[in-house]
Amino acid sequence: NAGVTQTPKFQVLKTGQSMTLQCAQDMNHNSMYWYRQDPGMGLRLIYYSASEGTTDKGEVPNGYNVSRLNKREFSLRLESAAPSQTSVYFCASSEGPGIGIKNYGYTFGSGTRLTVV
Amino acid sequence: KNEVEQSPQNLTAQEGEFITINCSYSVGISALHWLQQHPGGGIVSLFMLSSGKKKHGRLIATINIQEKHSSLHITASHPRDSAVYICAVKDYGGSQGNLIFGKGTKLSVKP
Numbered sequence: 762n763a764g765v766t767q768t769p770k771f772q773v774l775k776t777g778q779s780m781t782l783q784c785a786q787d788m789n790h791n792s793m794y795w796y797r798q799d800p801g802m803g804l805r806l807i808y809y810s811a812s813e814g815t816t817d818k819g820e821v822p823n824g825y826n827v828s829r830l831n832k833r834e835f836s837l838r839l840e841s842a843a844p845s846q847t848s849v850y851f852c853a854s855s856e857g858p859g860i861g862i863k864n865y866g867y868t869f870g871s872g873t874r875l876t877v878v
Numbered sequence: 879k880n881e882v883e884q885s886p887q888n889l890t891a892q893e894g895e896f897i898t899i900n901c902s903y904s905v906g907i908s909a910l911h912w913l914q915q916h917p918g919g920g921i922v923s924l925f926m927l928s929s930g931k932k933k934h935g936r937l938i939a940t941i942n943i944q945e946k947h948s949s950l951h952i953t954a955s956h957p958r959d960s961a962v963y964i965c966a967v968k969d970y971g972g973s974q975g976n977l978i979f980g981k982g983t984k985l986s987v988k989p
Contacts, residue, residue, distance in 0.1 A: 803882065803964070803979030819976065851921060864909035864928065864968055867977070871920035 763787050767852050767870035774842045774877045782837040782873050784852030790868070792855045793835035794819075795827060797848040798872075804851065810835055811858040842877045849874050881905050884965050884980040891987050897952040899983045901965030904946065911977065912939050912950050913964040921964070924950070955987045 765786045774780055786793065791812045796804040806819030808827040816827050824846060826838045835854075839846055850873045856865040885900045901910070912924040925932050925939040927948065932939050936955075941948040952959055962984050966977040 801981065803981050804966075804977075805979075806976050809976065853921075864926065866923055866926050867911065868923065869913075869921035 765852055765854055765868050765870035767850075767873050769873060770871065771874050772876070774839075774875065776843060776877060778842050779838065779840050780842065780875075781839075782850055782852075782875075783834070784836065784870060785834045786852075786854040786868065787833065788854060788856075788868065789832070790854035790856050791832070792858045792865075793829065794853045794855075794867075795825075795835070795837045796851045796853065797821065798851060799848050807837065807850075809858075839875075842875075844877045847875060847877045881969075881978050882965055882967055882980040884963075884983050886983060887981070888984045889986070891955050891985070893956060893987055893989050895955050895987075897955050897959075897985065897987075899950045899963050899965075899985070901948045901950070901980055902946060903948075903965075903967045903978075905967065905978065906970045907943075907946075907967040908970045909968040910941055910948050911966040911968070912948075913966060915962045915964060915982070917961070924963075952985075957987045957989050960986050 768783045794809040795807040798804050805821050807825050810816045810829040813832045828836045852870040853867045855867045882903045891897050909928045911926050914922045914924050927941045936953045938951040962982040964982045965980040
């Protein structure tokens with residue numbers, strides 16, 4: 762099925778360990794996003810890539826880095842994991858960034874549940 | 879600051895009931911999205927609205943731009959509708975592609 766694929770689905774890390782969350786989409790979308798979801802809060806944007814070759818910080822970028830490897834893939838890296846990064850991470854994609862009145866739907870992955878102990 | 883507010887936070891209904899979930903926002907928007915998230919699951923896009931009303935099966939979404947308010951209705955609710963429903967808006971003047979999300983409404987439909 763076409764969509765957004767995230768790996769892994771679950772991960773437990775020790776404080777200070779590093780890891781990369783992978784995301785790939787097969788819809789030829791230009792824009793990709795990483796969000797985190799925490800209890801009692803709405804999803805918050807970590808980083809986004811409006812188009813291949815560009816990345817920008819979102820609302821909560823500290824402690825994370827991203828790579829837009831090609832049009833399909835957008836990875837999120839935690840260099841030194843902290844307990845505050847325990848969360849559910851969602852990757853999403855859209856046809857474009859949506860500027861002004863131009864809007865596009867979003868397709869989300871199934872999420873990665875990350876626990877940092 | 880809560881730019882997107884949803885009500886109620888939690889909702890329990892009996893199978894067959896008509897359900898309404900509300901979303902109010904404070905920013906100028908170019909579009910509003912309704913999303914569904916099943917327990918432990920991913921997020922599925924239900925609707926994207928910029929005006930008026932949309933219908934898909936038993937789901938109806940409406941938006942009133944002047945009042946900055948949207949509603950999601952579920953007719954003839956079923957236990958499989960149990961999920962968290964999330965409202966998100968695309969801020970007209972916001973950074974590229976960023977959505978502002980509400981905290982979600984947790985719906986439980988009892989058989």
